[in-house]
Amino acid sequence: MEINGKIIEILEAKSGQSAKGTWRKQQYVLETEDQYPKKICFMVWGDKIDEFGIKQGDKLMVSIDLESREFNGRWYTDVKAWKISRGDSKADDTQFSSSGDYGSTQSSNPPPTFDDDEIPF
Template sequence: MEISGKIIQALEEQSGNGRNGAWRKRDYIMETPGQYPKKVCLTVWGEKIDQFNIQEGIEITANIEVESREFNGRWYTDVKVWRVNSQDNSGSGGGQRTGTQKNDQPDVSTFSDDSEGDILPF
């Protein structure tokens, strides 16, 4: 899944030791664009914190994995980030540049124009 928006807050990094060894994570609050903006808490784990270098105020597109788990009868949901594309074209502001463009829309000129007038492929 993918989500885009502006990072409005970077929370403090958390760390600890679990059954699989030492861990660290950092949460970021993203605000999505649109008429009714939503705030989403994104979580980055381990070495990806340093790799992505997400900063407040930058626009990003994040590839995410949504996972819920049960603990003592309550359910908890994480939005884990596994890849980040920075939308900051100036080269500053952090984020990993993966070479993919934000606009992944197909080139509609390649669709055939049939006589029915509907050129959509679905």
């Protein structure tokens, strides 16, 4: 799934320790440029934060995966970016993917998994 828009806010980065090691995530708020704009908060995990280098005001096409999970009877949905395309010009049409396979949603660095009693937020 892909969303287009402009980065209007960059939230504070978060990091922590899990059984599999150190993790970090960065959340961004993108506003669509539709007739009725929507704001969508998405996250980027690990090394992709530096690789994508997202800045406030950037116009992006963000390829995302949606995933929901249950914790203590409540459901939480994550919007995870796996590819970023920049701008409208050919010079700025750089695509990023941690796996190098731009058509695949599989990442060489999948997001960490957490124990049932551990939530990363």
